[in-house]
Amino acid sequence: MNIQNYINGKFHNPIENNWIDNHCPANGEVYGQIPNSTKVDVENAYIAAKSTFPLWSQTTLEERSRILIRISELLEANLDRFAAAESKDNGKPISLAKAVDIPRAASNFRFFGNAITQFASESHESIGQQAVNYTLRQPIGVVGCISPWNLPLYLFTWKIAPAIAAGNCVVAKPSEVTPMSAYLLGEICNEAGLPKGVLNIVHGLGGSTGQAIVEHPDIKAISFTGGTATGAHIARVAAPMFKKLSLELGGKNPNIIFADCDYEDMLNTTIRSSFANQGQICLCGSRIFVEEKIYEQFKTDFVARIKALKTGHPSEADTNIGALVSKPHLEKVKEYINIAKEENGIILCGGNEVTVAGYENGYYLEPTVIEVPNDDCRVNQEEIFGPVVTIMPFKTEDTVLQMANKVKYGLSATIWTNDLKRTMRMSNQLQAGIVWVNTWMMRDLRTPFGGVKASGVGREGGFEALRFFTEAKNVCIKY
Ligand code: TXE
Numbered sequence: 503m504n505i506q507n508y509i510n511g512k513f514h515n516p517i518e519n520n521w522i523d524n525h526c527p528a529n530g531e532v533y534g535q536i537p538n539s540t541k542v543d544v545e546n547a548y549i550a551a552k553s554t555f556p557l558w559s560q561t562t563l564e565e566r567s568r569i570l571i572r573i574s575e576l577l578e579a580n581l582d583r584f585a586a587a588e589s590k591d592n593g594k595p596i597s598l599a600k601a602v603d604i605p606r607a608a609s610n611f612r613f614f615g616n617a618i619t620q621f622a623s624e625s626h627e628s629i630g631q632q633a634v635n636y637t638l639r640q641p642i643g644v645v646g647c648i649s650p651w652n653l654p655l656y657l658f659t660w661k662i663a664p665a666i667a668a669g670n671c672v673v674a675k676p677s678e679v680t681p682m683s684a685y686l687l688g689e690i691c692n693e694a695g696l697p698k699g700v701l702n703i704v705h706g707l708g709g710s711t712g713q714a715i716v717e718h719p720d721i722k723a724i725s726f727t728g729g730t731a732t733g734a735h736i737a738r739v740a741a742p743m744f745k746k747l748s749l750e751l752g753g754k755n756p757n758i759i760f761a762d763c764d765y766e767d768m769l770n771t772t773i774r775s776s777f778a779n780q781g782q783i784c785l786c787g788s789r790i791f792v793e794e795k796i797y798e799q800f801k802t803d804f805v806a807r808i809k810a811l812k813t814g815h816p817s818e819a820d821t822n823i824g825a826l827v828s829k830p831h832l833e834k835v836k837e838y839i840n841i842a843k844e845e846n847g848i849i850l851c852g853g854n855e856v857t858v859a860g861y862e863n864g865y866y867l868e869p870t871v872i873e874v875p876n877d878d879c880r881v882n883q884e885e886i887f888g889p890v891v892t893i894m895p896f897k898t899e900d901t902v903l904q905m906a907n908k909v910k911y912g913l914s915a916t917i918w919t920n921d922l923k924r925t926m927r928m929s930n931q932l933q934a935g936i937v938w939v940n941t942w943m944m945r946d947l948r949t950p951f952g953g954v955k956a957s958g959v960g961r962e963g964g965f966e967a968l969r970f971f972t973e974a975k976n977v978c979i980k981y
Contacts, residue, residue: 503534505681507543507705508688510550511698517542522678522707527593527825528816530863536681539706544673544714547702548721551644551671554699559641559669563619570615570667572694577608580690584655584683589816591682592654593825593865594779596817607655607683610663613947614967618667621968633980639972641669642746645723646715648708648736649684651677651827652782652887658684661725662701664967672701673721675712677728679828681705708732716740723971726750727784730885730911730956737959748960748970750784750952752885753913755934756906757787757942758896761795763918764940769800773807775916775942777869780826781889784957785914785936785943789882790893791902797895801873804893805851808869813856815864823889825865832865835888839870842881842892848873852889877905885911899924907933913953916942935961 504521506513516537523532537543577584584607585599594603625636647661658676665672676684684703691701704711708728716724716739723746726736730751740747757775759768775787792800816824826832832855839853852870869889874882882892896902906915914936917928929937935953938944945951951963960970 503682505534505536505685505705507537507539507547508685508701508703509543509547510702511692513688514543514546516540516706517546524591524681525828526590527827528590528864529861530829530865533590536678537705539704539711541710541714543704543706544711544718547673547704548644548718550699550702551673552720554697555641555643555671558666558671558697558700561669566667566669567615567619569694569696570611570618570663573690573696574608574611574615576690576694577604577611580686581605584686586817587682587686588654588680589824591680592651593816593827595821595824597819597821598779598824603653603656604683607659609947610656610659614663614667617664617948617964617968621668621965623974628978631980633978635976635978638975638977639668639968640975641972642723643670644721645670645672645725645971646718646721647672647674648712648715648724648726648728649674649676650728651679652779652784654680655683655687657727658687660962661727664962665725665971666696666700668968668971670971671699673715673718674701674703675706675715676703678705678707678711713739716745719743722746724748725962725970733958746970748952748962749958750962751913751956751958752887752911753784753786753953753957754789754883754885754909754911755785755787755914755916756932757790757916758902758906758918758928759790759792759796759800760917760919760921760924761793762920764920765796767940768918769803769807771942772804773811776891777808777811777823777889778943780823780867781869781891782827782887783943787914787916787942788886788891789877789906789909790891791896791905792893794895794897801850801893805871808851808871811869813866813868814858815861823866823869826867826888827865829865831888832867835867835886835890838881838884838886838888838890839872842872842874842879845879845881846875847879847881847892850893877908883909899928903928903931907931910956911953912955913957914938
């Protein structure tokens with residue numbers, strides 16, 4: 503199926519009529535083409551957004567809220583269609599797309615549709631100066647949203663929904679690897695009555711289409727989720743134009759398991775935090791540290807459970823591990839397994855490609871556990887972003903804390919323990935934007951989301967996102 507750009511409420515071919523093949527990860531086949539948009543397509547999207555901006559920013563909060571909630575309802579009504587498209591495009595199990603990705607995209611619109619009606623600003627009476635100060639939270643204008651391939655609609659809408667709710671108009675680009683659900687979203691927005699030009703979706707490569715959004719002098723803010731190297735590049739391009747930036751980048755998150763945890767709960771969740779979405783979630787706990795006392799027991803149980811997981815075609819209801827997103831990504835992940843062997847890592851399970859009968863050209867890899875000899879090795883330091891985790895034992899709280907923090911990233915961390923004091927000590931000291939205790943990826947959309955160090959700058963989620971997508975203006979009135 504071929505897809506088109508969505509500009510000013512209509513679907514368009516790219517101006518230069520250049521196209522990119524879209525591959526299905528489950529069988530390796532090309533199943534459609536997507537626009538290879540140029541600067542001119544981005545400019546057209548910008549013009550549509552710019553000309554709609556004043557009107558959209560003047561709509562009442564109730565009206566904006568109503569439309570966002572309507573988009574949410576329509577996504578829910580089209581759950582099966584969106585989940586099938588997302589699974590085919592990305593390789594993720596359809597069960598996951600149905601239970602998590604598409605419902606979350608719907609929640610993003612509902613949440614920000616409601617949040618905007620509660621978004622209050624401060625006022626201060628300046629006693630003694632006979633003045634009152636208040637803060638206006640004004641939309642920025644035209645903003646850019648660039649999203650990755652791992653949670654396509656989930657992350658695309660996580661940016662778009664608050665941007666629109668705050669009164670901005672948007673030029674957005676989903677990943678060229680997984681454009682399908684963003685394409686379908688255009689139809690839903692029209693049906694929900696979103697005025698044309700509020701959301702414009704341009705498809706294409708990062709280095710050209712994405713770059714044109716970042717370089718555009720009048721797109722004043724960029725919300726980006728993707729790789730750390732790309733984030734650094736975007737920051738360099740945007741800095742001379744003083745753009746507002748929110749960068750959600752990579753992670754190499756520690757999953758720290760103490761002997762006093764609820765073992766069964768920990769084991770079940772650790773399987774998920776290691777391999778959900780084939781390990782292609784920036785929040786996955788890819789470095790597992792286990793207290794020495796229970797290390798051997800954990801190793802045996804964990805590996806046994808993993809061996810029982812089914813790697814298979816994403817459309818089969820009982821598939822646990824689907825296909826990796828692309829051939830180059832599969833190659834990258836496999837290369838890390840080779841690196842692990844060179845570094846004297848022990849492959850406890852997995853490590854090989856999987857041939858799924860009938861889909862021999864799909865990009866499947868066994869869930870892989872590597873026992874590492876030390877925490878400094880590359881597989882323990884670099885983001886692999888696949889179904890690969892490392893494990894190693896630790897003796898004390900201090901040593902594990904040091905190892906947990908000894909990476910360039912700082913997105914999330916998980917601790918398993920029933921010791922309250924230890925929970926408090928560790929949570930305070932872990933270098934991460936999110937710390938989960940006795941759970942993983944439990945999200946409340948009101949909370950700030952983002953990372954420290956090479957995991958990014960800025961926070962999204964809740965009012966943080968609405969703050970990012972608005973400029974604060976102080977008005978001081980002397981009376
Ligand atoms: O991401 P890119 P890639 C990590 C993961 C993965 C690595 C690279 O380790 O292996 O990043 O993945 C657009 N100007 N994560 O190459 O390139 C691009 O088109 C503007 C972690 O797929 O960062 C896409 O829409 N935009 C991550 C988006 O940026 C540009 C999720 C992300 O692509 C651009 C994905 C440019 N110059 C990968 N270059 C997470 N944190 O969840 C690319 N893009």
